[in-house]
Amino acid sequence: MICLNNYETIYILKPDVTDNINLSLVKHYKTLLKQKGAINIIIQHRGRRHLSYNIFHYYDGIYVQMNYQANGNLVKSLEKSMRFNENIVRYLTVKHDNLHSMNIY
DSSP: OOOOEEEEEEEEEOTTOOHHHHHHHHHHHHHHHHHTTOEEEEEEEEEEEEEEEEETTEEEEEEEEEEEEEOHHHHHHHHHHHHTOTTEEEEEEEEEOOGGGSOOO
């Protein structure tokens, strides 16, 4: 049995990206996740936000958050795809500990 970890990937799009391109990217990455074996995929549009510092002369960005369960190899191919996408200015993937194994009071 392959162990799946909980991941959260947030990527920031250029502020001039159209809604059609945004939705196309969401669909593309959701399909990529499914094809590579991810489960429990949740995608949330966080909207346009002001950046703490400018990135490539942009002061705002469109944030998209993806939560999913997958193995580490999937994360590598996802981030490689994002690295070469000209509409994405930043991305970050965080691995979350299994919440069921934590004591939460």
